[in-house]
Amino acid sequence: MNPVRVSTGIAGLDKMLNGGLIGGRVYLVKGSPGTGKTTLAMHFAMEGVKNGEDVLYITLEEPAENIREDFGRMGFDVRNPSFVLLDATPTVEKYVLVEDFFETYAKSLEKLTSAIVERFREIRYSRIIVDPITMLKVAANTEMDYRKSFLTFVKSMMKLKATVLITSELEKTDIEEYLVNGVIELKRMEVNGRLMRTVRITKFRGSGFDPFVRTFEITDRGMVINTDEEVGGLE
Template sequence: MAAGRISTGVPGLDIMLNGGLIPGRVYLVKGSPGSGKTTLAMHFAMAGVANGENVMFITLEEPAENIREDFGKMGFDVYHENFMLIDATPTTEHYVLVEDFSESFAKNLNKLTESIKEQFRTRYYSRVVVDPITMLKLASKEELEYRKAFLGFVKTMMRLRTTVIITSELERTDIEEYLVSGIIEMKLFEHNGELKRAIKITKLRGSGFDNVIRPYDITERGMVVHPDKTAP
Protein backbone atom coordinates (compact mmCIF):
# COMPACT_ATOMS: atom_id res chain seq x y z
CA MET A 1 0.00 0.00 0.00
CA ALA A 2 1.38 3.39 -1.00
CA ALA A 3 2.16 5.79 1.84
CA GLY A 4 -0.84 7.83 2.85
CA ARG A 5 -3.30 5.63 0.92
CA ILE A 6 -6.01 3.27 2.11
CA SER A 7 -7.08 0.08 0.37
CA THR A 8 -10.37 -0.37 -1.45
CA GLY A 9 -10.14 -4.04 -0.50
CA VAL A 10 -9.73 -4.93 -4.19
CA PRO A 11 -5.99 -5.29 -4.96
CA GLY A 12 -6.34 -4.79 -8.73
CA LEU A 13 -8.32 -1.59 -8.20
CA ASP A 14 -5.74 -0.31 -5.70
CA ILE A 15 -3.11 -0.72 -8.45
CA MET A 16 -5.30 1.32 -10.83
CA LEU A 17 -5.58 4.01 -8.13
CA ASN A 18 -1.78 4.24 -7.78
CA GLY A 19 -1.90 2.61 -4.36
CA GLY A 20 -5.47 3.12 -3.13
CA LEU A 21 -7.73 5.97 -2.05
CA ILE A 22 -6.58 9.20 -0.41
CA PRO A 23 -8.21 9.12 3.06
CA GLY A 24 -10.67 11.69 4.38
CA ARG A 25 -12.43 12.25 1.06
CA VAL A 26 -15.71 11.35 -0.66
CA TYR A 27 -15.72 9.00 -3.67
CA LEU A 28 -18.47 8.09 -6.12
CA VAL A 29 -18.93 4.58 -7.51
CA LYS A 30 -21.43 4.61 -10.37
CA GLY A 31 -22.85 1.90 -12.56
CA SER A 32 -25.98 0.13 -13.75
CA PRO A 33 -27.92 -2.31 -11.54
CA GLY A 34 -26.03 -5.60 -11.26
CA SER A 35 -22.63 -4.11 -12.07
CA GLY A 36 -21.29 -4.85 -8.57
CA LYS A 37 -21.32 -1.45 -6.86
CA THR A 38 -22.44 -2.88 -3.51
CA THR A 39 -19.79 -5.60 -3.78
CA LEU A 40 -17.05 -3.00 -4.25
CA ALA A 41 -18.46 -0.94 -1.38
CA MET A 42 -18.44 -4.04 0.84
CA HIS A 43 -14.80 -4.80 -0.05
CA PHE A 44 -13.96 -1.22 0.98
CA ALA A 45 -15.87 -1.62 4.25
CA MET A 46 -14.31 -4.99 5.09
CA ALA A 47 -10.79 -3.72 4.33
CA GLY A 48 -11.41 -1.23 7.13
CA VAL A 49 -12.74 -3.89 9.50
CA ALA A 50 -9.71 -6.12 8.77
CA ASN A 51 -7.52 -3.13 9.65
CA GLY A 52 -9.21 -2.69 13.04
CA GLU A 53 -11.24 0.35 11.94
CA ASN A 54 -14.88 1.16 12.74
CA VAL A 55 -17.01 1.15 9.59
CA MET A 56 -20.56 2.41 8.94
CA PHE A 57 -22.52 0.95 6.02
CA ILE A 58 -25.88 2.58 5.27
CA THR A 59 -28.11 0.60 2.92
CA LEU A 60 -30.94 2.53 1.30
CA GLU A 61 -32.13 -0.11 -1.18
CA GLU A 62 -31.25 -3.69 -0.22
CA PRO A 63 -32.57 -4.87 3.18
CA ALA A 64 -29.84 -5.46 5.75
CA GLU A 65 -30.67 -9.13 6.24
CA ASN A 66 -30.20 -9.73 2.50
CA ILE A 67 -26.84 -7.98 2.59
CA ARG A 68 -25.68 -10.03 5.58
CA GLU A 69 -26.85 -13.26 3.97
CA ASP A 70 -25.42 -12.60 0.49
CA PHE A 71 -22.06 -11.24 1.59
CA GLY A 72 -21.76 -13.67 4.48
CA LYS A 73 -21.81 -16.47 1.89
CA MET A 74 -18.95 -14.72 0.06
CA GLY A 75 -16.85 -14.87 3.21
CA PHE A 76 -17.23 -11.26 4.34
CA ASP A 77 -17.26 -10.74 8.14
CA VAL A 78 -20.63 -8.96 8.18
CA TYR A 79 -21.29 -9.64 11.89
CA HIS A 80 -18.02 -8.12 13.11
CA GLU A 81 -18.43 -5.74 16.04
CA ASN A 82 -16.60 -2.97 14.13
CA PHE A 83 -19.07 -3.18 11.24
CA MET A 84 -22.23 -1.10 11.75
CA LEU A 85 -24.87 -1.91 9.15
CA ILE A 86 -27.75 0.59 9.13
CA ASP A 87 -30.91 -0.47 7.33
CA ALA A 88 -32.58 2.65 5.91
CA THR A 89 -34.60 0.84 3.26
CA PRO A 90 -38.14 2.16 2.70
CA THR A 91 -39.94 -1.11 3.51
CA THR A 92 -40.59 -0.95 7.24
CA GLU A 93 -40.86 -4.72 7.70
CA HIS A 94 -37.15 -4.93 6.86
CA TYR A 95 -35.98 -2.43 9.48
CA VAL A 96 -33.42 -4.01 11.79
CA LEU A 97 -33.17 -0.96 14.01
CA VAL A 98 -36.02 0.95 15.61
CA GLU A 99 -38.15 2.50 12.92
CA ASP A 100 -37.66 6.18 13.70
CA PHE A 101 -33.87 5.68 13.79
CA SER A 102 -33.90 4.12 10.32
CA GLU A 103 -36.21 6.79 8.97
CA SER A 104 -33.88 9.50 10.23
CA PHE A 105 -31.27 8.19 7.79
CA ALA A 106 -33.65 7.64 4.88
CA LYS A 107 -35.81 10.77 4.87
CA ASN A 108 -33.55 13.03 2.78
CA LEU A 109 -29.89 13.87 2.28
CA ASN A 110 -29.82 16.60 4.93
CA LYS A 111 -31.33 14.17 7.43
CA LEU A 112 -28.83 11.50 6.46
CA THR A 113 -25.94 13.92 7.02
CA GLU A 114 -27.25 14.89 10.47
CA SER A 115 -27.83 11.24 11.41
CA ILE A 116 -24.26 10.31 10.47
CA LYS A 117 -22.95 13.23 12.54
CA GLU A 118 -25.03 11.97 15.47
CA GLN A 119 -23.42 8.53 15.24
CA PHE A 120 -19.94 10.11 15.26
CA ARG A 121 -20.67 11.69 18.65
CA THR A 122 -20.41 8.28 20.31
CA ARG A 123 -17.98 6.49 17.99
CA TYR A 124 -15.51 7.46 15.27
CA TYR A 125 -15.91 5.69 11.92
CA SER A 126 -12.94 5.87 9.56
CA ARG A 127 -15.04 4.59 6.63
CA VAL A 128 -18.64 5.26 5.64
CA VAL A 129 -20.65 3.72 2.79
CA VAL A 130 -23.95 5.11 1.45
CA ASP A 131 -25.50 2.56 -0.94
CA PRO A 132 -27.06 3.92 -3.14
CA ILE A 133 -27.45 7.70 -2.95
CA THR A 134 -29.80 7.36 -5.94
CA MET A 135 -32.72 6.82 -3.55
CA LEU A 136 -32.19 10.19 -1.84
CA LYS A 137 -31.69 12.05 -5.11
CA LEU A 138 -34.92 10.70 -6.60
CA ALA A 139 -36.79 11.61 -3.42
CA SER A 140 -35.60 15.21 -3.57
CA LYS A 141 -38.27 17.65 -4.79
CA GLU A 142 -35.92 20.23 -6.26
CA GLU A 143 -32.54 19.97 -7.98
CA LEU A 144 -31.22 23.11 -6.25
CA GLU A 145 -32.26 21.78 -2.86
CA TYR A 146 -30.43 18.52 -3.56
CA ARG A 147 -27.30 20.33 -4.77
CA LYS A 148 -27.09 22.33 -1.54
CA ALA A 149 -27.70 19.19 0.50
CA PHE A 150 -24.99 17.27 -1.35
CA LEU A 151 -22.47 20.07 -0.84
CA GLY A 152 -23.34 20.03 2.86
CA PHE A 153 -22.88 16.26 2.95
CA VAL A 154 -19.40 16.41 1.37
CA LYS A 155 -18.25 19.25 3.66
CA THR A 156 -19.52 17.41 6.75
CA MET A 157 -17.81 14.15 5.80
CA MET A 158 -14.51 15.97 5.27
CA ARG A 159 -14.87 17.70 8.65
CA LEU A 160 -15.49 14.29 10.25
CA ARG A 161 -12.23 13.10 8.63
CA THR A 162 -13.84 9.94 7.31
CA THR A 163 -13.40 8.26 3.93
CA VAL A 164 -16.71 7.82 2.13
CA ILE A 165 -17.91 5.72 -0.78
CA ILE A 166 -21.31 6.59 -2.21
CA THR A 167 -22.85 4.52 -4.98
CA SER A 168 -25.23 5.69 -7.70
CA GLU A 169 -27.20 4.00 -10.46
CA LEU A 170 -27.87 7.22 -12.34
CA GLU A 171 -26.02 7.77 -15.61
CA ARG A 172 -25.88 11.51 -15.07
CA THR A 173 -24.66 12.47 -11.60
CA ASP A 174 -23.48 16.00 -12.40
CA ILE A 175 -23.35 17.62 -8.95
CA GLU A 176 -21.91 14.49 -7.34
CA GLU A 177 -19.21 14.19 -10.00
CA TYR A 178 -18.26 17.85 -9.58
CA LEU A 179 -17.92 17.73 -5.80
CA VAL A 180 -16.46 14.29 -5.05
CA SER A 181 -12.71 13.63 -4.98
CA GLY A 182 -12.86 10.55 -7.19
CA ILE A 183 -15.13 8.64 -9.55
CA ILE A 184 -15.05 4.92 -10.30
CA GLU A 185 -17.32 3.74 -13.10
CA MET A 186 -18.47 0.11 -13.41
CA LYS A 187 -19.87 -0.96 -16.78
CA LEU A 188 -21.76 -3.98 -18.09
CA PHE A 189 -21.70 -4.65 -21.81
CA GLU A 190 -22.13 -7.45 -24.33
CA HIS A 191 -19.17 -8.77 -26.31
CA ASN A 192 -19.46 -11.69 -28.72
CA GLY A 193 -22.70 -12.74 -27.08
CA GLU A 194 -21.20 -12.69 -23.57
CA LEU A 195 -21.87 -10.30 -20.71
CA LYS A 196 -18.63 -8.53 -19.82
CA ARG A 197 -17.64 -6.14 -17.04
CA ALA A 198 -15.25 -3.21 -17.22
CA ILE A 199 -14.09 -0.63 -14.71
CA LYS A 200 -12.57 2.79 -15.23
CA ILE A 201 -11.44 5.68 -13.08
CA THR A 202 -12.57 9.01 -14.46
CA LYS A 203 -11.37 11.27 -11.64
CA LEU A 204 -8.94 11.12 -8.72
CA ARG A 205 -8.10 14.51 -7.25
CA GLY A 206 -4.54 14.93 -6.05
CA SER A 207 -3.21 11.84 -7.77
CA GLY A 208 -2.43 10.20 -11.07
CA PHE A 209 -4.31 7.02 -11.95
CA ASP A 210 -4.62 4.29 -14.55
CA ASN A 211 -6.94 5.73 -17.22
CA VAL A 212 -7.25 2.45 -19.17
CA ILE A 213 -10.58 0.61 -18.98
CA ARG A 214 -9.86 -2.72 -17.25
CA PRO A 215 -11.93 -5.92 -17.04
CA TYR A 216 -13.22 -7.25 -13.75
CA ASP A 217 -15.18 -10.28 -12.52
CA ILE A 218 -17.67 -10.84 -9.72
CA THR A 219 -16.83 -14.23 -8.20
CA GLU A 220 -18.20 -16.23 -5.28
CA ARG A 221 -15.53 -14.51 -3.15
CA GLY A 222 -16.25 -11.00 -4.38
CA MET A 223 -14.74 -8.68 -6.95
CA VAL A 224 -11.52 -9.26 -8.92
CA VAL A 225 -10.04 -6.47 -11.09
CA HIS A 226 -7.45 -7.33 -13.75
CA PRO A 227 -5.10 -4.29 -13.89
CA ASP A 228 -2.84 -5.95 -16.47
CA LYS A 229 -5.62 -6.55 -19.02
CA THR A 230 -7.58 -4.25 -21.29
CA ALA A 231 -11.35 -4.50 -21.64
CA PRO A 232 -12.55 -5.54 -25.14
Protein backbone atom coordinates (compact mmCIF):
# COMPACT_ATOMS: atom_id res chain seq x y z
CA MET A 1 0.00 0.00 0.00
CA ASN A 2 1.39 3.36 -1.05
CA PRO A 3 1.83 5.94 1.72
CA VAL A 4 -0.35 9.06 1.79
CA ARG A 5 1.55 11.97 0.26
CA VAL A 6 1.31 15.51 1.61
CA SER A 7 2.11 18.35 -0.77
CA THR A 8 4.63 20.95 0.35
CA GLY A 9 2.86 23.58 -1.73
CA ILE A 10 5.96 23.86 -3.95
CA ALA A 11 5.61 21.94 -7.20
CA GLY A 12 9.33 21.51 -7.75
CA LEU A 13 9.93 20.23 -4.23
CA ASP A 14 7.03 17.77 -4.49
CA LYS A 15 8.66 16.48 -7.67
CA MET A 16 11.99 16.05 -5.85
CA LEU A 17 10.12 14.13 -3.13
CA ASN A 18 8.48 11.80 -5.67
CA GLY A 19 5.04 13.23 -4.95
CA GLY A 20 5.39 15.05 -1.62
CA LEU A 21 6.13 14.29 2.01
CA ILE A 22 4.80 11.13 3.64
CA GLY A 23 2.03 12.24 5.97
CA GLY A 24 2.11 11.95 9.76
CA ARG A 25 5.87 12.27 10.09
CA VAL A 26 8.46 14.81 11.26
CA TYR A 27 10.75 16.65 8.83
CA LEU A 28 13.69 19.04 9.20
CA VAL A 29 14.47 22.02 6.96
CA LYS A 30 17.99 23.28 7.66
CA GLY A 31 19.92 26.26 6.37
CA SER A 32 21.68 29.44 7.41
CA PRO A 33 19.69 32.69 7.85
CA GLY A 34 18.27 34.00 4.58
CA THR A 35 18.23 30.69 2.71
CA GLY A 36 14.41 30.51 2.51
CA LYS A 37 13.41 28.22 5.38
CA THR A 38 10.44 30.33 6.48
CA THR A 39 9.28 30.72 2.88
CA LEU A 40 9.32 26.95 2.42
CA ALA A 41 7.51 26.48 5.74
CA MET A 42 4.86 29.02 4.76
CA HIS A 43 4.21 27.26 1.45
CA PHE A 44 3.70 24.05 3.42
CA ALA A 45 1.33 25.78 5.84
CA MET A 46 -0.69 27.51 3.14
CA GLU A 47 -1.10 24.31 1.14
CA GLY A 48 -2.84 22.88 4.18
CA VAL A 49 -5.08 25.93 4.52
CA LYS A 50 -5.96 25.68 0.83
CA ASN A 51 -7.05 22.08 1.44
CA GLY A 52 -9.28 23.09 4.35
CA GLU A 53 -6.89 21.74 7.01
CA ASP A 54 -6.18 23.25 10.42
CA VAL A 55 -2.56 24.42 10.56
CA LEU A 56 -0.48 25.43 13.60
CA TYR A 57 2.57 27.63 12.98
CA ILE A 58 4.79 28.49 15.96
CA THR A 59 7.32 31.24 15.30
CA LEU A 60 10.18 31.43 17.77
CA GLU A 61 12.27 34.10 16.06
CA GLU A 62 10.44 36.31 13.54
CA PRO A 63 7.53 38.30 15.06
CA ALA A 64 4.16 37.05 13.83
CA GLU A 65 3.06 40.42 12.49
CA ASN A 66 6.18 40.63 10.32
CA ILE A 67 5.37 37.19 8.91
CA ARG A 68 1.79 38.20 8.19
CA GLU A 69 2.87 41.42 6.46
CA ASP A 70 5.66 39.88 4.39
CA PHE A 71 3.78 36.80 3.22
CA GLY A 72 0.44 38.56 2.93
CA ARG A 73 2.12 40.85 0.42
CA MET A 74 3.15 37.75 -1.53
CA GLY A 75 -0.44 36.56 -1.75
CA PHE A 76 -0.42 34.00 1.06
CA ASP A 77 -3.71 33.59 2.94
CA VAL A 78 -2.19 34.42 6.34
CA ARG A 79 -5.45 35.77 7.83
CA ASN A 80 -7.39 32.57 7.23
CA PRO A 81 -8.93 31.34 10.51
CA SER A 82 -7.66 27.80 9.79
CA PHE A 83 -4.10 29.16 10.02
CA VAL A 84 -3.10 29.62 13.68
CA LEU A 85 0.11 31.64 13.98
CA LEU A 86 1.52 31.74 17.52
CA ASP A 87 4.14 34.36 18.32
CA ALA A 88 6.54 32.81 20.84
CA THR A 89 9.36 35.26 20.15
CA PRO A 90 11.02 36.93 23.15
CA THR A 91 10.37 40.39 21.67
CA VAL A 92 6.58 40.25 21.59
CA GLU A 93 4.62 42.79 23.68
CA LYS A 94 3.44 40.26 26.23
CA TYR A 95 1.24 42.59 28.23
CA VAL A 96 -1.29 42.64 25.36
CA LEU A 97 -1.49 38.85 25.16
CA VAL A 98 -4.08 36.74 26.93
CA GLU A 99 -1.51 33.93 27.10
CA ASP A 100 2.25 34.30 27.35
CA PHE A 101 3.26 32.22 24.34
CA PHE A 102 6.98 32.69 24.95
CA GLU A 103 6.74 31.20 28.43
CA THR A 104 4.48 28.40 27.19
CA TYR A 105 6.26 27.40 23.99
CA ALA A 106 9.80 28.78 23.89
CA LYS A 107 11.26 28.23 27.36
CA SER A 108 12.23 24.66 26.57
CA LEU A 109 11.57 21.84 24.13
CA GLU A 110 9.66 20.03 26.87
CA LYS A 111 7.29 22.98 27.26
CA LEU A 112 6.85 23.23 23.52
CA THR A 113 5.96 19.54 23.26
CA SER A 114 3.49 19.70 26.15
CA ALA A 115 1.84 22.85 24.81
CA ILE A 116 1.31 21.36 21.34
CA VAL A 117 -0.13 18.14 22.77
CA GLU A 118 -2.45 20.19 24.98
CA ARG A 119 -3.69 22.20 21.99
CA PHE A 120 -4.61 18.96 20.25
CA ARG A 121 -7.27 18.41 22.89
CA GLU A 122 -9.22 21.23 21.19
CA ILE A 123 -8.11 21.13 17.55
CA ARG A 124 -6.48 18.28 15.65
CA TYR A 125 -4.04 20.14 13.44
CA SER A 126 -2.98 18.22 10.36
CA ARG A 127 0.15 20.32 9.87
CA ILE A 128 2.50 21.81 12.48
CA ILE A 129 5.46 24.12 11.87
CA VAL A 130 8.11 25.09 14.43
CA ASP A 131 10.29 27.90 13.04
CA PRO A 132 13.09 27.69 14.09
CA ILE A 133 13.86 25.08 16.71
CA THR A 134 17.40 26.46 17.00
CA MET A 135 16.81 28.65 20.04
CA LEU A 136 15.41 25.70 22.02
CA LYS A 137 18.61 23.78 21.39
CA VAL A 138 20.72 26.72 22.52
CA ALA A 139 18.58 27.11 25.66
CA ALA A 140 19.00 23.48 26.76
CA ASN A 141 21.14 22.92 29.85
CA THR A 142 23.20 20.15 28.28
CA GLU A 143 23.43 18.37 24.94
CA MET A 144 22.14 15.20 26.57
CA ASP A 145 19.08 17.03 27.93
CA TYR A 146 18.32 18.32 24.45
CA ARG A 147 18.74 14.87 22.89
CA LYS A 148 16.25 13.33 25.33
CA SER A 149 13.81 16.20 24.83
CA PHE A 150 14.06 15.98 21.05
CA LEU A 151 13.39 12.25 21.10
CA THR A 152 10.29 12.88 23.24
CA PHE A 153 9.21 15.64 20.86
CA VAL A 154 9.45 13.38 17.79
CA LYS A 155 7.64 10.50 19.48
CA SER A 156 4.88 12.83 20.70
CA MET A 157 4.39 14.38 17.25
CA MET A 158 4.23 10.95 15.61
CA LYS A 159 1.47 9.93 18.03
CA LEU A 160 -0.52 13.02 17.02
CA LYS A 161 -0.29 11.84 13.38
CA ALA A 162 0.26 15.39 12.17
CA THR A 163 2.81 16.21 9.48
CA VAL A 164 5.44 18.31 11.25
CA LEU A 165 8.01 20.64 9.74
CA ILE A 166 10.78 22.08 11.92
CA THR A 167 13.46 24.48 10.77
CA SER A 168 17.00 24.93 12.05
CA GLU A 169 19.70 27.50 11.39
CA LEU A 170 22.48 25.25 12.67
CA GLU A 171 24.66 23.48 10.11
CA LYS A 172 25.38 20.67 12.56
CA THR A 173 22.07 19.04 13.43
CA ASP A 174 23.15 15.49 14.20
CA ILE A 175 20.43 14.34 16.62
CA GLU A 176 17.70 16.08 14.64
CA GLU A 177 18.81 14.52 11.35
CA TYR A 178 19.08 11.09 12.95
CA LEU A 179 15.58 11.09 14.47
CA VAL A 180 13.45 12.90 11.86
CA ASN A 181 12.00 11.16 8.83
CA GLY A 182 13.43 13.53 6.26
CA VAL A 183 15.88 16.39 5.82
CA ILE A 184 15.74 19.24 3.30
CA GLU A 185 18.86 21.39 3.12
CA LEU A 186 18.90 24.95 1.79
CA LYS A 187 22.03 26.89 0.90
CA ARG A 188 23.00 30.14 -0.75
CA MET A 189 26.25 31.20 -2.36
CA GLU A 190 27.67 33.80 -4.70
CA VAL A 191 28.59 32.65 -8.19
CA ASN A 192 30.14 35.21 -10.54
CA GLY A 193 28.67 38.04 -8.47
CA ARG A 194 25.19 36.49 -8.52
CA LEU A 195 23.35 35.08 -5.52
CA MET A 196 22.44 31.43 -6.04
CA ARG A 197 20.14 29.44 -3.77
CA THR A 198 20.12 25.65 -3.76
CA VAL A 199 18.01 22.87 -2.27
CA ARG A 200 18.75 19.20 -1.82
CA ILE A 201 17.13 16.30 0.02
CA THR A 202 19.63 14.45 2.18
CA LYS A 203 17.23 12.00 3.82
CA PHE A 204 13.70 10.73 3.14
CA ARG A 205 12.66 7.54 4.90
CA GLY A 206 10.20 5.29 3.14
CA SER A 207 10.62 6.76 -0.32
CA GLY A 208 12.96 7.36 -3.17
CA PHE A 209 13.85 10.98 -3.95
CA ASP A 210 15.76 13.24 -6.29
CA PRO A 211 19.41 13.03 -5.13
CA PHE A 212 20.59 16.09 -7.05
CA VAL A 213 21.20 19.61 -5.81
CA ARG A 214 18.70 21.95 -7.49
CA THR A 215 18.65 25.72 -7.78
CA PHE A 216 15.67 27.81 -6.73
CA GLU A 217 14.52 31.41 -6.61
CA ILE A 218 12.39 33.33 -4.16
CA THR A 219 10.02 35.42 -6.23
CA ASP A 220 7.24 37.83 -5.30
CA ARG A 221 4.96 34.74 -5.18
CA GLY A 222 7.27 32.52 -3.16
CA MET A 223 9.74 29.70 -3.84
CA VAL A 224 10.24 28.33 -7.35
CA ILE A 225 12.55 25.33 -7.82
CA ASN A 226 14.27 24.61 -11.12
CA THR A 227 14.11 20.81 -11.32
CA ASP A 228 15.78 20.82 -14.75
CA GLU A 229 19.07 22.25 -13.51
CA GLU A 230 21.57 20.15 -11.54
CA VAL A 231 24.37 21.71 -9.51
CA GLY A 232 27.40 19.59 -8.71
CA GLY A 233 30.33 19.94 -6.35
CA LEU A 234 28.42 21.03 -3.26
CA GLU A 235 29.21 19.52 0.14
